[in-house]
Amino acid sequence: MKLNNRVALVTGGSGSIGGAIARRLGAEGAVVAVSYVGFREGAEQTLSDIKAAGGRGDLVELDQRDPDSIENCIRVISDRHGTLDILINNAAWNIGIPFPDLDALTPEVWDRVLETNLRGPFLLARAAASLLKSSGCGQIVNISSAGGISPGSSSIAYSSSKAGLNHLTRCLAVAMAPEVSVNCIAPGLVEGTRMAGNLPERAAEGARRQAVLGRVGQLEDIAQQVVTFCTATSVTGQTIVIDGGMPGAMR
Numbered sequence: 001m002k003l004n005n006r007v008a009l010v011t012g013g014s015g016s017i018g019g020a021i022a023r024r025l026g027a028e029g030a031v032v033a034v035s036y037v038g039f040r041e042g043a044e045q046t047l048s049d050i051k052a053a054g055g056r057g058d059l060v061e062l063d064q065r066d067p068d069s070i071e072n073c074i075r076v077i078s079d080r081h082g083t084l085d086i087l088i089n090n091a092a093w094n095i096g097i098p099f100p101d102l103d104a105l106t107p108e109v110w111d112r113v114l115e116t117n118l119r120g121p122f123l124l125a126r127a128a129a130s131l132l133k134s135s136g137c138g139q140i141v142n143i144s145s146a147g148g149i150s151p152g153s154s155s156i157a158y159s160s161s162k163a164g165l166n167h168l169t170r171c172l173a174v175a176m177a178p179e180v181s182v183n184c185i186a187p188g189l190v191e192g193t194r195m196a197g198n199l200p201e202r203a204a205e206g207a208r209r210q211a212v213l214g215r216v217g218q219l220e221d222i223a224q225q226v227v228t229f230c231t232a233t234s235v236t237g238q239t240i241v242i243d244g245g246m247p248g249a250m251r
């Protein structure tokens with residue numbers, strides 16, 4: 001097992017990608033704190049899957065729009081485990097607003113998206129910084145989006161928040177070195193997620209056709225890359241796109 005006894009927090013572990021990451025970290029021997037904000041049953045299911053596979057973990061409540069909730073979440077993990085080695089900033093919020101419909105993108109929507117998807121990961125890194133630095137193998141993996149690289153996604157706010165997260169990754173990699181590595185995964189459409197399920201089949205099929213590998217990302221691809229980052233010793237400040245190879249997101 002590659003991550004034996006490391007303590008990991010997976011934000012949004014109640015969701016599709018967070019659940020897959022949490023299960024994989026659990027299978028690699030990590031003790032996984034699975035966070036949820038509204039969907040406790042989803043987090044319970046993730047934790048029960050981890051335990052059924054012989055892994056360890058627990059649940060933690062986190063509303064990452066709320067700075068007090070962030071501080072409390074990290075305090076709970078510190079009290080329970082005495083350390084935090086891995087922070088997976090996976091949780092995010094979005095809403096579908098077509099790019100040309102500028103009027104529909106209100107200040108309230110903009111603020112909610114940016115608070116959740118960009119300020120939240122920063123405040124989590126800030127709250128966890130001393131634990132991660134003293135861990136001896138501190139790792140942060142941010143889950144961004146290919147929409148943060150090429151201008152297309154559920155909304156301008158979402159794309160902008162994820163572009164910010166890509167750059168926050170580089171800034172934190174500098175700020176938290178040499179004790180903590182900070183990397184980022186930018187998925188395109190990921191099969192088997194709630195978001196993919198909400199898309200008309202025509203749109204999902206179009207994405208598969210555009211991908212030069214003829215397939216889009218799978219849940220296991222994202223989880224595998226998280227483990228790769230968490231076991232790398234000389235990689236930081238990097239964002240890797242996992243989308244089956246969309247020419248628009250190749251840089």
Ligand SMILES: NC(=O)c1ccc[n+]([C@@H]2O[C@H](COP(=O)([O-])OP(=O)(O)OC[C@H]3O[C@@H](n4cnc5c(N)ncnc54)[C@H](OP(=O)(O)O)[C@@H]3O)[C@@H](O)[C@H]2O)c1
Pocket residue numbers: 011012013014015016017018035036037038039040042062063064065089090091092093116143144145146186187188189190191193194195196
């Ligand atoms: N699915 C895709 O195809 C795709 C593509 C590109 C990027 N991504 C990125 O991958 C990540 C996971 O997406 P997903 O598809 O797994 O989404 P999902 O199933 O909808 O899960 C989203 C998670 O975020 C949590 N969350 C939302 N608002 C929160 C808040 N204020 N505080 C704390 N947690 C909050 C949710 O908690 P509750 O369940 O408790 O409400 C849920 O666990 C996101 O960063 C997303 O942007 C996904």
